[in-house]
Amino acid sequence: MATRLQIPPAGTRLLLTGNQACALAAATFGCNLGVGYPGTPSSEILEALAMIAGTHTTQWETNEKTAVEKALGASMAGARVIATMKHVGANVAADPLLSFASTFNSGFVLVVGDDPGAHSSQNEQDTRMFMGLFANLPILAPSDSQEVYDSMRSAFEISERFKTPVVLRLTTNVCHSETPVFTGELTVHTPTGYVNNFPNNVVLPANFRKLRHRSLHERLPALVEYAETTPLVREDSGTHPEFGIITEGVAYAHVKEVAGDTIPILKLGMVFPLPLRRIARFVHDHPKTVVCEELEPFIELQVKADSIPILGGKAFFPREGELSAGIVANGLIAAGFPVEKPSTAAAPIPGVPRPPTLCPGCPHRATFYVLNRMKANVFGDIGCYTLGGLEPLSALHACICMGASIGMAAGVATVAKPDTPVVAVIGDSTFLHSGITPLLGARWNGGEFTVVILDNAITAMTGGQPNPGVERTLEGSATPKTDLETLVRALGVEQVTVVDGYDVGQIKEAMTAAVAHPGVSVVISRKPCALMPTKRHYKVLKVDHGTCIGCHTCVKVGCPAISLADEVTEKGRRKSYIDPRACIGCTVCQQVCPVHAIVDLEAV
Numbered sequence: 001m002a003t004r005l006q007i008p009p010a011g012t013r014l015l016l017t018g019n020q021a022c023a024l025a026a027a028t029f030g031c032n033l034g035v036g037y038p039g040t041p042s043s044e045i046l047e048a049l050a051m052i053a054g055t056h057t058t059q060w061e062t063n064e065k066t067a068v069e070k071a072l073g074a075s076m077a078g079a080r081v082i083a084t085m086k087h088v089g090a091n092v093a094a095d096p097l098l099s100f101a102s103t104f105n106s107g108f109v110l111v112v113g114d115d116p117g118a119h120s121s122q123n124e125q126d127t128r129m130f131m132g133l134f135a136n137l138p139i140l141a142p143s144d145s146q147e148v149y150d151s152m153r154s155a156f157e158i159s160e161r162f163k164t165p166v167v168l169r170l171t172t173n174v175c176h177s178e179t180p181v182f183t184g185e186l187t188v189h190t191p192t193g194y195v196n197n198f199p200n201n202v203v204l205p206a207n208f209r210k211l212r213h214r215s216l217h218e219r220l221p222a223l224v225e226y227a228e229t230t231p232l233v234r235e236d237s238g239t240h241p242e243f244g245i246i247t248e249g250v251a252y253a254h255v256k257e258v259a260g261d262t263i264p265i266l267k268l269g270m271v272f273p274l275p276l277r278r279i280a281r282f283v284h285d286h287p288k289t290v291v292c293e294e295l296e297p298f299i300e301l302q303v304k305a306d307s308i309p310i311l312g313g314k315a316f317f318p319r320e321g322e323l324s325a326g327i328v329a330n331g332l333i334a335a336g337f338p339v340e341k342p343s344t345a346a347a348p349i350p351g352v353p354r355p356p357t358l359c360p361g362c363p364h365r366a367t368f369y370v371l372n373r374m375k376a377n378v379f380g381d382i383g384c385y386t387l388g389g390l391e392p393l394s395a396l397h398a399c400i401c402m403g404a405s406i407g408m409a410a411g412v413a414t415v416a417k418p419d420t421p422v423v424a425v426i427g428d429s430t431f432l433h434s435g436i437t438p439l440l441g442a443r444w445n446g447g448e449f450t451v452v453i454l455d456n457a458i459t460a461m462t463g464g465q466p467n468p469g470v471e472r473t474l475e476g477s478a479t480p481k482t483d484l485e486t487l488v489r490a491l492g493v494e495q496v497t498v499v500d501g502y503d504v505g506q507i508k509e510a511m512t513a514a515v516a517h518p519g520v521s522v523v524i525s526r527k528p529c530a531l532m533p534t535k536r537h538y539k540v541l542k543v544d545h546g547t548c549i550g551c552h553t554c555v556k557v558g559c560p561a562i563s564l565a566d567e568v569t570e571k572g573r574r575k576s577y578i579d580p581r582a583c584i585g586c587t588v589c590q591q592v593c594p595v596h597a598i599v600d601l602e603a604v
């Protein structure tokens, strides 16, 4: 187990990302348990928490629902607990969370990382809508690392004072930006212990109707009073008092960059429930007020519903994508505010476009090459392997959310008989997250399709986190892994084949047998992720230009190490070239070359 970092003394000044600040605050303010499931932008919170010395336990769970369930059990036992996930993870956790919200338990902080702009996500949801107006949970919305740190302390306090889960809503920019943090005093929290509490913790319809639903709503006025006076909500004065901006989260940082000290700002560090009296006073004092918020008009709608006369919000700022200083400046100028576009916003630094692609040596490549050749109808899932849908592999034709591949393939196989095979592809982490139950159902209902589990022994897309198919936990302890083949057979699947993820011939053979099987079949394509340093094949291949016929079959495996050389064949076709700095010697290109022109570098 790696040496853990000590919690610094109070008053230490550190430069931390929002995620690191979140972890340090949890450790400093008495967190007993941190659980979650990785997902950008929140993955590093638990990774950082696991590196900090203390009495807390830090664990990756199999998915967000199980993480929240473990967290709510810990909360029932009087612990301070954080559950971390990305925005779509909160959808997965919604079932336990929404019922738990109506009980009176404390010490529970749900940390959700939203991804405005969908940098690394299948959509951009606004968790404030979901957890606020729908789930009725208090939401804190920090703007920088110090606020993340302070909000975590407040979140534990609010949760304990009002006996409610509290949501700490972060966004990509807040999670990943480094800003200074002054640390606070260490708080030690000892779990009070578990005591049965039937009326509170058993959400039977009778209990829910009698006590719970009303109490959920009755908690809100007390939380509103808290919001009216909390220092999480503050005002910045400005030299143009007729104008005003109500803002929150990272939008505050953009507003500050554009408006400096000229426009009065009401900064909402708590965005649900809203301090509407305070907002009304601010608007009264600053009659030309706009709401500047990223994504949905969450604050704007509530302010308008209370008939507070603001100039608008989404009339000036987009409802989609990330805000920037330039976008905020344009919106404020359109609303008639006396601001200028900042020079930094006027001259964005152009980047080199680099479309995402499977890495050289990625163990998913050979499987997609075979699926492409089979002209399979491939229902995909979320992970590095989603990139198998891009050219030239082009072998993934649907992808909706984690765990959906098997259900989608089952649905198609139930109602249609396509001319070419129906195949679901799913990564090991995703299979364990939410692929087991659909496979169980498909086997039971008698579907006829093939599931390929791409087992690279890691959760690669989010940065290489361990999962239950790996022999170590987040804290680095050794633990027995779940064997996927045994698991799949235990679900009742009879046709199960394990193949080497680099072996094109083996994959072809196994897939041919699997798609011919009358029923659900499974192929486990196994090879560790090429980015796991201890697993790399340090062998470099080269194209022998004396043999290469310029057919470009190797190019069709879509490896970034392969490009076209200046040298041409007699027919004028460019020969292939392998970049020795990128090649790790997976040999997939070598196996598909029809003239054996790809050889070991040393052999030439």
Ligand SMILES: Cc1ncc(C[n+]2csc(CCOP(=O)(O)OP(=O)(O)O)c2C)c(N)n1
Residues within 6 Å of the ligand: 037, 038, 039, 040, 086, 088, 089, 092, 121, 122, 382, 383, 384, 385, 402, 426, 427, 428, 429, 430, 431, 454, 456, 458, 459, 460, 461, 462
């Ligand atoms: C509900 C949900 N939780 C988390 C994520 C973030 N995420 C994207 S892919 C992925 C898992 C990828 O691991 P795996 O299935 O093993 O495939 P690999 O990337 O290793 O190929 C995760 C956790 C998400 N998109 N949706």
